Amino acid sequence: MPARHVFDLARVGAGLTVSAAQARLEAAADGALVVTAPPGTGKTTFVPPLVANLVPGRVLLTQPRRVAVRAAARRIAQLDGSPLGGPVGFTVRGEREVSDATRVEALTPGVLLRRLLADPALEGVDAVVLDEVHERSLDSDLLLGMLAEVRALRDDLLVVAMSATVDAEPIAALLGDATVVDVPSPLHPLAIEYAPMDGPRLDIRGVTRPFLQHVADVTAAARREDDALVFLPSARDVDEVVRLLRERGADALPLHGRLSARDQDRAIRGRGAGEPPRIIVSTALAESSLTVPGVRLVIDAGLSREVRRDRARDMTGLVTVSASRASADQRAGRAARQGPGRAIRLYAQADFARMVPAAPPEIASADLVDGALLLGAWGTPGGEGLALLTPPPPGAMASALAVLRELALVDGDGRPTELGRRIATLPVGVREARALLDGAAELADARAAAEVVAAISDDHRDADADLPRLLRGLRDDRAPGAARWRREATRLARIAGAGAGARRGASAGAAGIVVALARPDWIARRTGEGSRSYLLASGTRAALPEGSALLASEWIAVHDVQRADGRAADGTGAVIRLAAPLSEEEALHVGAPLLVAERSARIDGGRVRVRLERRLGAIVLASTPAAAEPGDVGHAMVAHLRAEGLEALDWTETAAALRGRLALLHRHLGAPWPAVDDDALLDRLDDWLEPDLARMRPDASLRGIDVAGALRRLLPWPEAARIDELAPERLAVPSGSTARIAYPAADDAAGLPVVAVKLQEVFGLARTPRLVGGRVPVLFHLLSPARRPLAVTADLESFWNGPYQDVRKEMRGRYPRHPWPEDPWTAPATAKTNRRLAGG
Incomplete structure (x- = not known):
């Protein structure tokens, strides 16, 4: 067993702002600790070796991205003067540099999550340092919750959460009242300028080409003797601006996740003596995860890539949006860590003021299928009972669990099956892992399946969405x-059960089969000859890019879809980013669980039309007409009502009145009186209208249904016996007659029941009648003898004592044959004329 390595903190922390807090950090490193320090202060480099000197076992350091994992491990090893894989090592998917001598191991949150599932006690590990927790990735949030539980069982485990923001209290509370150590880092003087472009930064396809030209122009004009750091949202944008800068003679280097490790290292290593100033064009990698030394100029496009979920299309993906103010401040601060700096924001100052304060946590909008399986394997199905900074949205979690049940990976309670437990530990997403195992069996060639999964699960792309060409x-x-x-x-083939033997290579057909196995609901068929649009089995429509070789295929298996508008989406609202061709036979074989045969009935021209349909999900394979049968009518009528609304029924005066009475009772008394607004009635069609629909003949019309009788099925018993007491159809008035009560419409929340009656019939009525047990006053429309409105009031007493005298002066000359007494309080209420009152 090698001797325990002790890090020389003076050497490692030389020149790092965070090293000044060494004593405070060592004193607080007991159980749980939250460290807040701005980017560039050296917390990633200094804190893990400090912690390693305090504990006997291994220290795990998480970084949100693979490039940051490698960079952190190399930097600490370099400052320690030791070889990578010695006291300092790293693990990312498909790459591992560690040994028995390793004290600090850097790794991604995803790797640590799967390690926790395999070894919940983390044997041999005495500390975990979670870096960049402010980014609120889904994996980091899950890790915080799981490690909080591990600490409850292992009080010797030190957990350190590090953040570039000062909002540390929620994290400290989640970890169990962790100590917070704030490491301030006053910036050197920082000049901030604004250089917006006339025109939009974004259009339906993403960042506009004129804006990328603007980025290159401003950067080329602003560069001086110091290195510059340019922030753009995507790898594609980075590569384009690098090309434009190189055309201008600048030494521009890209920095993003698609680059090789060697090219990434070249961008972040710092400028050597005698080398010209460099321009590093980066995605958000360099915002907080990585420090690029020597930077005194920052050019910020003010844009970010964030996860967004389109529930209607069942799509989740990265979209380009305006960055948050927190991101903009972190980016600008990169220019003033080592001396006076300058930041140029390529947007207006008013745009900065409109930015959201911080980006939303990924858990709020991500596809939760992978997370749901991890939570189930951890013993907290759906996240129930696990302390998380942000709970998963119930709807998204329910959808994720439904997908896992369809894949036979969890049971009805959300707990993993035997296959689910195996897949939870695999180093790819749930759908890709299932496709890897099933594809290896389906193709009898694990290498072919592994090549496809390796391509679709990593950040490989093809401009024409052509997966076979990408392979x-x-x-x-x-x-x-x-x-x-x-x-x-090679690694995935070994996992799937193949040795390192002969490599056949994934054919175009194999690619389609494996992709279809990952998402059968995204098997798609072209909507018409020559069309770019495809209908997915899920019901979503999406378009292939113009000129894609896949347009020759009637059937394709889709892996990646993104929302889009305009020409790119061919009017579908979405564009296909990666897919592979399928034959119809392959589509029907892989999509067999989605095959359905059913009768579909609809109302057309007032008649029931029936077709026999065979479908793959939403894709119609065959459709033939059939004669309508009695059982078809109800389904067709229900569908028609849901599409056209309740106006398709004959709302007689009686039916409308009953609906108004029920609506008033529900509004003021609640249950058990039912809601009768449009949405409520459509949701409960089976409860009140289904018996009438079931009796209808194919040639019958909805207009023949007794709607009032149907509504009475919703009356609650025994409470229904009081409906005439609480909301009567008519109101007795002092003249001895009754007047119809007009109830407000079901959607009129402020309306009052109305009684229209001749003014003379309510003489002497002081108190306005109230309905619904005294809760709701009647609104009187007091009419002239010609039944024209004279006054509207819900307060008869006030009317008799005031406005009545004005009405009397105006009306007694116009209608002299009718009584207009000076004192309405003592006059007899009547519907008769003066002559009839006198007996003439």
């Missing part, structure tokens, strides 16, 4: 990312 390109050893893809494919 052909990755087989070229010179292609970007080819070596990483090959290593991952």
Whole structure:
């Protein structure tokens, strides 16, 4: 057993702001600790070795991205003067540099999550340092909750959460009243300028080309003797601006996750003596996860890539949006960590003021299928009982659990099956893992399945969405990312049960089958000859890019879809980003669980039309007309009502009145009186209208239904016996007659029941009648002898004592044959004329 390595903190922390807090950090490192320090202060470099000197076992350091994991491990090892894989090592998917001597191991949150499932006690680990927790990735949030539970069982485990923001209290509370150590880092003087472009930064396809030209122009004009750091949202944007800058003669280097480790290291290593100033063009990698030394100029596009979920289309993906103010401040601060700096924001100052304060946590909008399986494997199905900074949205979690049940990965309670437990530990997403195992069996070739899964589960893309072409390109050893893809494919093939034997290579057909196995509901069929639009089995429509070779395929298996508008989406609202061709036979074989045969009935021209349909999900395979049968009518009528609304029924005066009475009772008394607004009635069609629909003949009309009789089925018993007492149809008035009560419409929340009656019939009525047990006053429309409105009041006493005299002066000359007494209080209420009152 090698001797325990002790880090020279003076050497490691030389020149780092955070090293000044060494005593406070060592004193607080007991159980749980939250460290807040701005980007560039050195917390990633200094805190893990400090913690390693305090504990006997291994220290795990999480970084949100693979490039940051490698960079952190290399930087600490370099400052320690030791080889990578010695006292300091790292683990990312498909790559591992550790040994028995490793004291600090950097890794991604995803790797640590799966390690926790395999070893919940984390044997041999005495501390976990979670870096960049302010980014609120789904994996980091889950780790915080799980490690809080581990600490309850292992009081010797030190958990350190590090954040670039000062909102540390919720994290400290979740970890059990952790000590918070704030490491301030006053910036050197920082000049902030605004250089917006005339025109939009974004359009339906993402960042506009004119804006990327603007980024390159401003950067080229602003660069000086110091290194510059340019922030853009995506790898594609980064590569384009690098190209534009190189055309201008600048030494521009890209920095994003698609680059090889060597190219990433080149961008973040710092400028050597005698080298010209560099321009590092980066995604959000360099915002807080990585420090690029020597930067004194920051150019910020003010844009970010964030997870967004489109529930209507069942799509989740990264979209380009305006960055948050917190991100903008962190980016600008990168220019003033080592000396006076300058930040140029390529948007207006008013745009900065309109930015959201901070980006939303990923758990609020992510596809939760992977997370739901991890939670089930941890013993907290659906997240129930696990302390999380933000609970998962119930709807998204329910959808995720439904997917897992369809894949036979969890049981009815959300707990993993035997297959689910195996897949939870695999280093790819749930759908890809299922496709890997099923594809290896389906193709009898694990290598072929592994090559497809390695391509779709990593950040490989093809401009024409053509997965077979992408695979052909990755087989070229010179292609970007080819070596990483090959290593991952070999590892996945081993996991799927293949040895390192002969490599057949994934054919175009194999690619389609594996992708379809990952998401059968995204098997798609072209909507028409020559069309770019495809209908997915899920019901979503999406379009292939113009010119894609896949347009020759009637059937395709879709892996990636994104929301889009305009020409790119061909009017579908979505564009396909990666897919593979399928034959119809393959589509029907893989999608067999989605095959249905059913009768569909609809109302057309007032008649019931029936078709026999065979479908793959939403894709109609065959449709033939059939004669309507009695059982078809009810289904067709219900569908018609849901599409056209309740206006398709004949709302007689009696039916409308009953609905108004019930609505008033529900509004003021609640249950058991039912809601009768449109949505409520449509939701409960089976309860009140289904018996009438079931009796209808194919040639019958909805207009023949007794709607009032149907509504009475909703009356609650025994309370229904009081309906005439609480909301009567008519109101007795002092003249001895009764007047109809007009109830407000079901959607009129402020309306009052109205009684229209001749003024003379309510002489002497002082108190306004009230309905619903005294809760609701009647609104009187007092009419002239010609039944024209004279006054509207819900306060008869006030009317008799005031406005009545004005009405009397105006009306007694116009209607002299009718009584207009000076004192309405003592006059007899009547519907008769003066002459009839006198007996003439």
